[in-house]
Amino acid sequence: MKVDIKQDPGGEALFVEIHCRELTKEVARLERYIRRFGAFVPARENGESVQVDADSILYMESVDKKTFIYTDDRVLLTEKRLYELEEMLDRGDFFRCSKSVILHLNKVVRLKPELNRNILATLSNGERIVVSRRYAAALKELLGIGG
Numbered sequence: 001m002k003v004d005i006k007q008d009p010g011g012e013a014l015f016v017e018i019h020c021r022e023l024t025k026e027v028a029r030l031e032r033y034i035r036r037f038g039a040f041v042p043a044r045e046n047g048e049s050v051q052v053d054a055d056s057i058l059y060m061e062s063v064d065k066k067t068f069i070y071t072d073d074r075v076l077l078t079e080k081r082l083y084e085l086e087e088m089l090d091r092g093d094f095f096r097c098s099k100s101v102i103l104h105l106n107k108v109v110r111l112k113p114e115l116n117r118n119i120l121a122t123l124s125n126g127e128r129i130v131v132s133r134r135y136a137a138a139l140k141e142l143l144g145i146g147g
Contacts, residue, residue, distance in 0.1 A: 032090045043076035058107045062100045097131040
C-alpha cells in the first residue's frame with residue numbers, strides 16, 4: 001500500500017481519496033475506518049456529559065432499560081438505545097451478538113464455538129462475551145469463516 005499526504009494551504013477541509021484496482025473487503029474496511037474516524041458516542045460519567053471515542057469501545061450492553069458502554073478502563077451510561085447505537089456505528093466493526101449486547105469486532109482476539117452453538121468471544125482485555133446462536137451464523141458470514 002502506498003500512502004501520500006499532500007498539503008493544500010488553500011483547501012477548505014480535509015479530503016481523503018482512495019485509489020485501488022478493485023474494491024476488496026480491505027478497501028471497504030479502510031473506507032469505513034476513515035468515515036468513522038473521530039466518531040463519538042454521547043454518554044454520561046459521574047453526572048457529566050462525555051464523548052466516547054468509538055474505537056475505544058469494547059462492547060455496549062442493555063441492562064434493566066439502561067445502556068452501558070464498556071471500554072478498557074471505564075463503564076459509562078448512554079441515553080441511546082442499542083438500535084440507535086447500531087445505526088450510528090459501522091456495521092462492519094460493531095455487531096449485535098445478542099438481544100442485549102453489541103460487540104466491537106476489532107476488539108475480539110479469539111472466537112470459540114460452544115456445544116450449544118453459541119460462540120464465546122474473548123476481547124482484548126480478556127473479558128468474554130457470548131454470541132448467541134441466533135446471531136452466530138451472521139457473525140460467521142460477516143467474518144468469512146465457515147462451519
